[in-house]
Amino acid sequence: xxxxxxxxxxxxxxxxxxxxxxxxxxxxxxxxxxxxxxxxxxxxxxxxxxxxxxxxxxxxxxxxxxxxxxxxxxxxxxxxxxxxxxxxxxxxxxxxxxxxxxxxxxxxxxxxxxxxxxxxxxxxxxxxxxxxxxxxx
Amino acid sequence: xxxxxxxxxxxxxxxxxxxxxxxxxxxxxxxxxxxxxxxxxxxxxxxxxxxxxxxxxxxxxxxxxxxxxxxxxxxxxxxxxxxxxxxxxxxxxxxxxxxxxxxxxxxxxxxxxxxxxxxxxxxxxxxxxxxxxxxxxxxxxxxxxxxxxxxxxxxxxxxxxxxxxxxxxxxxxxxxxxxxxxxxxxxxxxxxxxxxxxxxxxxxxxxxxxxxxxxxxxxxxxxxxxxxxxxxxxxxxxxxxxxxxxxxxxxxxxxxxxxxxxxxxxxxxxxxxxxxxxxxxxxxxxxxxxxxxx
Numbered sequence: 001x002x003x004x005x006x007x008x009x010x011x012x013x014x015x016x017x018x019x020x021x022x023x024x025x026x027x028x029x030x031x032x033x034x035x036x037x038x039x040x041x042x043x044x045x046x047x048x049x050x051x052x053x054x055x056x057x058x059x060x061x062x063x064x065x066x067x068x069x070x071x072x073x074x075x076x077x078x079x080x081x082x083x084x085x086x087x088x089x090x091x092x093x094x095x096x097x098x099x100x101x102x103x104x105x106x107x108x109x110x111x112x113x114x115x116x117x118x119x120x121x122x123x124x125x126x127x128x129x130x131x132x133x134x135x136x137x
Numbered sequence: 138x139x140x141x142x143x144x145x146x147x148x149x150x151x152x153x154x155x156x157x158x159x160x161x162x163x164x165x166x167x168x169x170x171x172x173x174x175x176x177x178x179x180x181x182x183x184x185x186x187x188x189x190x191x192x193x194x195x196x197x198x199x200x201x202x203x204x205x206x207x208x209x210x211x212x213x214x215x216x217x218x219x220x221x222x223x224x225x226x227x228x229x230x231x232x233x234x235x236x237x238x239x240x241x242x243x244x245x246x247x248x249x250x251x252x253x254x255x256x257x258x259x260x261x262x263x264x265x266x267x268x269x270x271x272x273x274x275x276x277x278x279x280x281x282x283x284x285x286x287x288x289x290x291x292x293x294x295x296x297x298x299x300x301x302x303x304x305x306x307x308x309x310x311x312x313x314x315x316x317x318x319x320x321x322x323x324x325x326x327x328x329x330x331x332x333x334x335x336x337x338x339x340x341x342x343x344x345x346x347x348x349x350x351x352x353x354x355x356x357x358x359x360x361x362x363x364x365x366x367x368x369x370x371x372x373x374x375x376x377x378x379x380x381x382x383x384x385x386x387x388x389x390x391x392x393x394x395x396x397x398x399x400x401x402x403x404x405x406x407x408x409x410x411x412x413x414x415x416x417x418x419x420x421x422x423x424x425x426x427x428x429x430x431x
Contacts, residue, residue, distance in 0.1 A: 012178040018225060069189050
């Protein structure tokens with residue numbers, strides 16, 4: 001029995017199809033959405049969503065954080081930004097990471113929520129570089 | 138009575154105006170189609186977000202310490218208004234409507250003794266409000282200038298609003314934008330974003346056999362992440378609607394301008410022909426009476 005998976009960015013629907021399993025990067029560890037999974041909502045970190053069909057990966061998308069909403073029959077991934085893996089660019093992500101690291105250095109070290117946010121963005125940029133095939137951070 | 142030469146010049150100028158307005162109408166029609174497609178493409182995300190929010194709202198209902206984005210600051214003193222206008226004119230009453238509604242709202246809030254702050258989006262609204270309420274404007278953001286609106290524009294605006302809220306600069310935030318009814322009509326609409334009106338009567342949430350969700354990490358954590366994103370999504374939706382409305386309004390305005398130009402040309406041509414005929418008749422009378430006098 002397949003599960004309906006939708007990957008949606010604020011601007012459009014990137015992927016909508018029934019697959020056997022979807023593995024996504026949860027904030028506290030990777031999670032697989034399968035049919036009859038208990039209903040669950042989770043936060044995503046930057047990473048790759050893998051869609052499985054007949055035991056092998058058919059599609060890969062990079063998501064830069066977001067949310068996922070799973071029920072027994074469907075799984076909706078609300079990505080802050082989603083890109084097909086082939087469209088990723090190592091250089092662009094590297095530039096972004098460098099800028100983020102600079103602003104992390106400059107940031108007020110007492111402002112913990114802002115620092116956490118920056119950390120998360122940096123993690124997402126590093127994951128993007130890795131997903132694009134660049135050197136692992 | 139204008140001379141023939143003058144009339145010819147005026148007909149010429151009205152004709153070229155008509156060409157321009159009809160070209161603008163075509164451009165607006167093409168842009169409108171694109172804007173509508175984008176607005177539709179953005180809908181699934183907003184729908185899914187609403188579903189998640191109502192689910193979360195249900196399971197956190199009644200808990201204390203809810204995020205300020207949801208409950209507001211508990212006060213109702215300082216209002217932040219975000220009027221959304223276009224960067225360009227020639228769109229009929231599109232911008233004037235927003236400006237009028239904004240002005241009335243400012244007057245009403247001030248009469249109630251509230252403090253009003255403005256964060257206009259789009260050049261036209263900013264230009265108008267600067268004239269009368271320059272001291273109320275805290276910041277302004279230019280629109281996309283008729284180009285396509287990226288989500289990042291809405292995200293920036295949302296972040297700006299959230300950080301102002303966190304600094305305690307306002308209590309209530311309202312967006313004033315043109316809701317897109319159809320190509321012919323847009324309604325100026327006030328939409329309160331903070332405190333947020335939770336979507337209570339959602340079909341999913343209302344179902345008694347709706348599944349009980351697990352949340353990871355916690356409900357509060359999720360809610361505190363979802364709310365700013367929801368603000369951005371709502372802003373994005375209003376921006377897209379406003380953009381589609383702008384093109385619709387411009388299309389309608391340019392359509393009637395083209396029609397008016399056509400009518401003006403007809404009228405001028407009639408006057409031109411009559412004048413020409415009178416001139417010929419006059420000349421003939423002169424020639425004939427001259428010949429008779431000999």
